Amino acid sequence: MPGNSFGTLFKLMTFGESHGPAIGVVLDGVPPLLDLDVSDIQKELDRRKPGQSAVTTPRKEGDIVEILSGVFEGKTTGAPLAMMIRNEDQRSKDYGEIKDKFRPGHADYTYQEKFGIRDYRGGGRSSGRETACRVAAGAVAKKYLETLGIRIVAYTKSVGNIVAETIDYDVIESNIVRCPDAKKAVEMEALIKDLRGQGDSIGGVVEAVVMGCPVGLGDPCFDKLHAMLGHALLSIGTVKGIEFGDGFAATQLRGSENNDAFYQEGDRVRTKTNHAGGSLGGISTGEDITMRLALKPPSSITVLQKTVDRFGADQDIQVHGRHDPCICPRAIPVVEAMIAVTILDLFLIQKAF
């Protein structure tokens, strides 16, 4: 029942339910003397927050973060850095529909069985709301990685069967789907709006790239770079799969096609291709670390579904509320955050030796 902490040297512990007093995160192992302002955190939270566009939930939450400790005169001190977001919008509401009924695709049933108790208000701990804490943690990690020249970019690669064909990083934040292909972004937006109109939802693929990562991060044999990233990213509720480099496509390749030939570029050993996605033997090569994540369609839909209640009786259910019809746009800062905390942790571990 632990499991709410992550990391070895850069550790996070998150807390909070969607409808409790607050959510937050404590970071233990923040390198000292890092310039940090609350706006560094808020900026990332704003990219995740609900109500930011026509393709996200219209729910309005300020998600104003407060730094409670660990920063002094604009710099981190090396002491734990705690951040808290008060929950708003907690009007007394009728939760009757979900108090006893198990929503399909949600954790209602498994939480009830595992814990014997469940904060049924809006999903409680299992709510996607906990990802705000990851974003806050990631914002701190990103600040440090920036000083090392490491940059992380994630974007919507596909929504349903609409796939981005061009990858222009400059386009990502200029459309509300966060797609690097401006033309496909328009199609994706239309599809999402259409599904929302039907009370339904759709999945998608998020692609992420880490640029500027030094050679040598990741540890044999269980803490390989992509094993750690896999752990981090598969822990995001909506993620059902992950692949690195060519991933599943590599299963159809021959070794002679998939091996990346080495060549020398100045002082640096590089590879001509990057089928491997930036790691060999679980250790970063210095090439871009590339990965793709499978995000399932959000489970909260108003379409009528079959389920049972806590008492074993058959029930119909419609999950009302203001939900995301496609989670990709809001998941992107969460993906970047989890990559950032993982890379920072591996960087610190490597620095120790």
Added chain:
Amino acid sequence: MPGNSFGTLFKLMTFGESHGPAIGVVLDGVPPLLDLDVSDIQKELDRRKPGQSAVTTPRKEGDIVEILSGVFEGKTTGAPLAMMIRNEDQRSKDYGEIKDKFRPGHADYTYQEKFGIRDYRGGGRSSGRETACRVAAGAVAKKYLETLGIRIVAYTKSVGNIVAETIDYDVIESNIVRCPDAKKAVEMEALIKDLRGQGDSIGGVVEAVVMGCPVGLGDPCFDKLHAMLGHALLSIGTVKGIEFGDGFAATQLRGSENNDAFYQEGDRVRTKTNHAGGSLGGISTGEDITMRLALKPPSSITVLQKTVDRFGADQDIQVHGRHDPCICPRAIPVVEAMIAVTILDLFLIQKAF
């Protein structure tokens, strides 16, 4: 540079290089009073060992395991269970070809950069040989899981673009590809042999299923069931991707298609479909836990490749030796083992609460 240990309550630490004196594993947190004989371990190791069939490396290694501690009068005592396999076949050999040249697709370059030193004989620590230790650990975990009625099955789902169409568990161990489709197994075998003749290799997909897992395993939020499995399985050197349930296919589904409707079956809440692959909110549902792994084509090929050496000079390389042209058949016991140790650890954690 740690990273050679895994688990919270059921912990393993592995050691050993492919051409050093021995490889082995220590298990800390073995439940006491479990019946265990060395043959329980050897049986699983024999499924992984080289030279077992016409589609694996012809290298002959006995891989005879010795239990060094933790078992008394046929039962585990709760003390650390150490197992060791002496390396054989360590004839003095000319490693000139790989001593200074970086083999494409291998960890030679990244180990050299990370550690500043590298046991170049046969890959050293980065050799696939370390997976024998995982299999030994998994054999102990499996014995315990059996007492709980939990069963793990893995098999070759595809080799290159040949995909199993029928899934018959009884067929798996009856063909050397470990494919559950007897007809496709013949095609796969032919393809592998053909590629070996060419000095090349091929990737494949391994599918795995956990049956009989109780509801409630996996811990929110970072230690979700599939995050832990992802960590465990992506740490196998050859695995480049993993997906649970419908995985990447779910990205093209609507919520109304992907949600699994609940129904009551006797005392038990079940789902009519299993798109989720056995977990909701990161916690097991009691349905089969299903996953697919992308295995890259083995990097050791005799096809001529371009590379560089430690001194920055361009080099041609041919990786001679007796290598696996497709790793799926031998990876299967490794996959099962990593699943077993992960599930056992989560089971023990859940039992504590």
Added chain:
Amino acid sequence: MPGNSFGTLFKLMTFGESHGPAIGVVLDGVPPLLDLDVSDIQKELDRRKPGQSAVTTPRKEGDIVEILSGVFEGKTTGAPLAMMIRNEDQRSKDYGEIKDKFRPGHADYTYQEKFGIRDYRGGGRSSGRETACRVAAGAVAKKYLETLGIRIVAYTKSVGNIVAETIDYDVIESNIVRCPDAKKAVEMEALIKDLRGQGDSIGGVVEAVVMGCPVGLGDPCFDKLHAMLGHALLSIGTVKGIEFGDGFAATQLRGSENNDAFYQEGDRVRTKTNHAGGSLGGISTGEDITMRLALKPPSSITVLQKTVDRFGADQDIQVHGRHDPCICPRAIPVVEAMIAVTILDLFLIQKAF
């Protein structure tokens, strides 16, 4: 630089500086379905808070705790339980005296060297104020241990060279020194007041007993019961030594004097004496777990002292403020708390097997 978290299954992570916005703690791994009210926490905090008596600092802090998560309808949910105490009394103050000068006996110098930055206001992270978070965590652990019949008692055994001669648990909370010997308590109180008058301070010994602990807690070989307790208790800033059972006195005994003879009492194996202090081979025997802690005299004194400043210059220093002349009375709830979190963690680990 991590180190602000503790525990394996029952984990705590604390945060906060003495003069920052807030201090707090997050508990991960709280067993669900435990009855818990904020008053359970506040009650323990009130035992630790400053200004409670004539022998503690007269500083007034409400130390009002707020539960931010993990409790629903009066019961723990198994989700992280976060608690926060807002800092009060943060008037703008002249810290000139300690901003650049290193206070003898304090962590000013070591923090400056370790982190390269230091929140000099009232000690920052190194302030004894962080122990309030431990007390809050311990209050939750105690509630659970109570349901198991485990009780923890700590008291002032000596102040300077005044030693309690009788041990009456009922007397402890009835005097402000928390001494189990009412007569000696009067002497201790007089000594403490006298030293405060002189601007000086005094050390003491705190003794603690765990009653009702089941047989079998503690894990060979590194996580022995008293090793875990030692780790927990030596992490309290003021503690300079710990002994279990007869401790240092046992070094003068013969084996025939120190060994505790076993006898049978009903179903239970017991020992006639308890020189061992409740553990054998690092595992609890079911007898009382007994220990004594050496608490140094508080470092904050107004007596003139010699020191240096950050720039290497000799300096005189007088540490003004409202400090504790003897920390034993207020350390007692902290000691109990650390014992409680340790025992609970070991209990859960044992329950897993």
Added chain:
Amino acid sequence: MPGNSFGTLFKLMTFGESHGPAIGVVLDGVPPLLDLDVSDIQKELDRRKPGQSAVTTPRKEGDIVEILSGVFEGKTTGAPLAMMIRNEDQRSKDYGEIKDKFRPGHADYTYQEKFGIRDYRGGGRSSGRETACRVAAGAVAKKYLETLGIRIVAYTKSVGNIVAETIDYDVIESNIVRCPDAKKAVEMEALIKDLRGQGDSIGGVVEAVVMGCPVGLGDPCFDKLHAMLGHALLSIGTVKGIEFGDGFAATQLRGSENNDAFYQEGDRVRTKTNHAGGSLGGISTGEDITMRLALKPPSSITVLQKTVDRFGADQDIQVHGRHDPCICPRAIPVVEAMIAVTILDLFLIQKAF
């Protein structure tokens, strides 16, 4: 039931029973490129091995260590370093006396209750024999610390009530008690021999000093330097207490007596006295780290004792065999080893930030 591993970045996992096939240790997180020869390990093991002098057990064990992995061409590779010692002297013996009877002062009863099974041959896992693995691990850590100029010395401070009065490090290894006072060493030796003649045993105090430790090791708030050392050293079976600096004596001091005044010595801030024992706020000051350990009299004595057996019947017991009448001389390398692994781990953690 785990607990057989220790450390965060420099991790050890030990295994083995006194009468099983072998004992050993795996080190994960060994810095690469360290010169290491098997003789570096053997040298330390020889200081611990039985039969080395007239005041230790006459039991003869070669304790020949074999390095199984992690060293290549005389240097560590950063891969796990496994070491194994085969058990000798395992003649079939009559364990009837201890198979069912619980030896007072031993872990027989607690192991039986905790695990439900017990390897009764010579104590099994609870045997002091496991400390050989600690010494092997410590030998590796010491080699690294030497390169940093960190030196660890431990010695017998007292045996029974005979206390060393002079501390001359050069004398320590020149007498069989390992006492730094040559004159008192003679008395100690006589006392130990006398007690052995009586079939009894005696306790003692071991003092240890770490010299040359840089400022800044140890992490607030739970992983303070002396908390980590306390954990490490209290995990040695025979240790019943530990104190740092003035320890329990400080409880009788005033703050004005106990605080160590700072002064500047060249570039370095130093303290005129070292009551604190080398740490402030849990972080090393650069002064000597000093500590004293209470070692109980060995429990194995031939004096007749009262006990019970597994079936609840009263029994007399005499523990025959070849036992140490005073464990201090052989504990010293174990104490040094545990200090070394702890300091190295803290050093690596600090280096990461």
